[in-house]
Amino acid sequence: xxxxxxxxxxxxxxxxxxxxxxxxxxxxxxxxxxxxxxxxxxxxxxxxxxxxxxxxxxxxxxxxxxxxxxxxxxxxxxxxxxxxxxxxxxxxxxxxxxxxxxxxxxxxxxxxxxxxxxxxxxxxxxxxxxxxxxxxxxxxxxxx
Amino acid sequence: xxxxxxxxxxxxxxxxxxxxxxxxxxxxxxxxxxxxxxxxxxxxxxxxxxxxxxxxxxxxxxxxxxxxxxxxxxxxxxxxxxxxxxxxxxxxxxxxxxxxxxxxxxxxxxxxxxxxxxxxxxxxxxxxxxxxxxxxxxxxxxxxxxxxxxxxxxxxxxxxxxxxxxxxxxxxxxxxxxxxxxxxxxxxxxxxxxxxxxxxxxxxxxxxxxxxxxxxxxxxxxxxxxxxxxxxxxxxxxxxxxxxxxxxxxxxxxxxxxxxxxxxxxxxxxxxxxxxxxxxxxxxxxxxxxxxxxxxxxxxxxxxxxxxxxxxxxxxxxxxxxxxxxxxxxxxxxxxxxxxxxxxxxxxxxxxxxxxxxxxxxxxxxxxxxxxxxxxxxxxx
Numbered sequence: 170x171x172x173x174x175x176x177x178x179x180x181x182x183x184x185x186x187x188x189x190x191x192x193x194x195x196x197x198x199x200x201x202x203x204x205x206x207x208x209x210x211x212x213x214x215x216x217x218x219x220x221x222x223x224x225x226x227x228x229x230x231x232x233x234x235x236x237x238x239x240x241x242x243x244x245x246x247x248x249x250x251x252x253x254x255x256x257x258x259x260x261x262x263x264x265x266x267x268x269x270x271x272x273x274x275x276x277x278x279x280x281x282x283x284x285x286x287x288x289x290x291x292x293x294x295x296x297x298x299x300x301x302x303x304x305x306x307x308x309x310x311x312x313x
Numbered sequence: 314x315x316x317x318x319x320x321x322x323x324x325x326x327x328x329x330x331x332x333x334x335x336x337x338x339x340x341x342x343x344x345x346x347x348x349x350x351x352x353x354x355x356x357x358x359x360x361x362x363x364x365x366x367x368x369x370x371x372x373x374x375x376x377x378x379x380x381x382x383x384x385x386x387x388x389x390x391x392x393x394x395x396x397x398x399x400x401x402x403x404x405x406x407x408x409x410x411x412x413x414x415x416x417x418x419x420x421x422x423x424x425x426x427x428x429x430x431x432x433x434x435x436x437x438x439x440x441x442x443x444x445x446x447x448x449x450x451x452x453x454x455x456x457x458x459x460x461x462x463x464x465x466x467x468x469x470x471x472x473x474x475x476x477x478x479x480x481x482x483x484x485x486x487x488x489x490x491x492x493x494x495x496x497x498x499x500x501x502x503x504x505x506x507x508x509x510x511x512x513x514x515x516x517x518x519x520x521x522x523x524x525x526x527x528x529x530x531x532x533x534x535x536x537x538x539x540x541x542x543x544x545x546x547x548x549x550x551x552x553x554x555x556x557x558x559x560x561x562x563x564x565x566x567x568x569x570x571x572x573x574x575x576x577x578x579x580x581x582x583x584x585x586x587x588x589x590x591x592x593x594x595x596x597x598x599x600x601x602x603x604x605x606x607x608x609x610x611x612x613x614x615x616x617x618x619x620x621x622x623x624x625x626x627x628x629x630x631x632x633x634x635x636x637x638x639x640x641x642x643x644x645x646x647x648x649x650x651x652x653x654x655x656x657x658x659x660x661x662x663x664x665x666x667x668x669x670x671x672x673x674x675x676x677x678x679x680x681x682x683x684x685x686x687x688x689x690x691x692x693x694x
Contacts, residue, residue: 179443207558213442218558239562240465242457242510244449264450266458266562274561276458277445284510287465307445 195234234293241265241284280308321415328357329654334523334642346427349524365419370406399681404649420534426647456596457510467613471511485640492642518638525651550579550690570606591652631669
């Protein structure tokens with residue numbers, strides 16, 4: 170990963186290292202788990218959507234960056250209004266809904282030229298974004 | 314146990330009106346709302362001085378739009394309130410006017426939805442909780458994803474889904490208040506500008522400007538003011554809900570199913586007894602989701618009924634005879650109020666070329682970002 174920084178380090182990061190010092194699997198998403206058992210993404214301290222518990226009842230939980238594609242779409246039109254959390258994007262780009270193996274459903278950008286078939290196995294990866302100061306951002310892509 | 318609307322005084326729709334839904338223009342919102350209100354008052358045969366309270370559904374106009382508009386009808390000092398509830402702003406305004414009249418705190422209440430397009434600031438993006446790329450997944454892409462999921466699950470083609478738009482553009486071509494009043498062929502719809510996934514521009518609702526108004530009244534108000542009871546339409550159900558935990562992605566259809574079933578129970582009707590259904594078809598796939606959620610047919614079967622003409626005016630149930638959001642348009646604040654107007658016209662037998670034969674039971678359905686859901690039911694008094 171070299172000197173490149175992560176675009177949204179609060180949301181994801183490399184998987185924990187294995188015995189050889191390399192990430193053991195695809196990047197992880199920084200989710201949470203409530204005392205009631207609800208698993209959610211992203212981690213937040215405000216309160217559990219299922220039971221309303223908050224504070225210390227909500228703990229960080231790393232979610233494996235693996236799942237199954239529910240749906241995907243090539244976005245043909247995008248009003249480019251960059252702002253906080255909304256970097257400049259040029260259509261077309263591909264987005265998808267992914268049911269993570271660890272439970273939550275996430276929606277985000279796919280690293281794919283076309284929309285993969287629903288049901289496809291997906292994995293997270295960190296890809297270099299363009300721009301003046303290249304950073305790494307999370308994408309999902311079909312498992313080769 | 315909480316009481317239902319119908320456990321209280323009976324509520325009737327006695328007047329409806331519109332300003333045509335249209336692309337954004339120089340017309341101030343005041344001159345969109347006032348003509349719609351005057352049309353509704355005239356339809357009811359009453360003056361503004363007979364109105365006890367006013368509910369203004371608007372999402373995009375900014376703070377306190379009501380009084381600068383209503384004062385030109387003769388400022389009577391009536392209580393007025395603004396309701397913002399995303400796409401369901403007008404439906405929420407209608408529900409709360411009905412509740413006030415049912416409770417006996419007003420005999421006649423005005424509901425007006427009015428809006429003009431404006432940049433939208435969504436509080437949901439300002440919670441302080443970051444997202445992976447929510448800025449890249451705007452509403453049309455949310456529904457493009459749901460289209461892809463539905464098509465894959467039920468073996469339905471994008472061409473099939475677009476047939477919803479063929480029907481609704483045809484209905485809109487017969488509606489003088491519709492934003493889009495042109496019949497469109499399947500080829501035109503599929504060959505149009507690509508938006509997201511398989512959605513094309515003519516499968517997405519236009520968001521323009523306009524207004525819709527409705528007058529609701531109690532029996533006491535109707536008698537006292539000499540309103541024609543033979544044209545009154547009874548509100549037989551009002552149900553509302555919001556998204557529950559774990560419904561991510563499929564929330565709109567899930568809460569639609571629950572809320573429609575609650576409304577049907579209140580009205581003592583079965584899904585198959587609804588003659589006229591105005592629903593939130595901001596995007597083609599939604600019509601299929603919601604008729605299935607309602608229980609008109611099994612999941613995945615709506616497309617077959619659509620192809621047989623079951624949802625046409627004159628079919629088993631006329632779905633969005635106004636043209637729906639796809640053709641009638643979706644100016645936000647007016648949308649839910651305009652649905653009530655269309656159903657009133659249908660149940661009175663006054664819908665002209667859009668008239669569904671023998672329309673007795675009507676249902677209006679809206680969802681809004683959040684997600685929230687509203688369902689109202691109506692029968693001829």
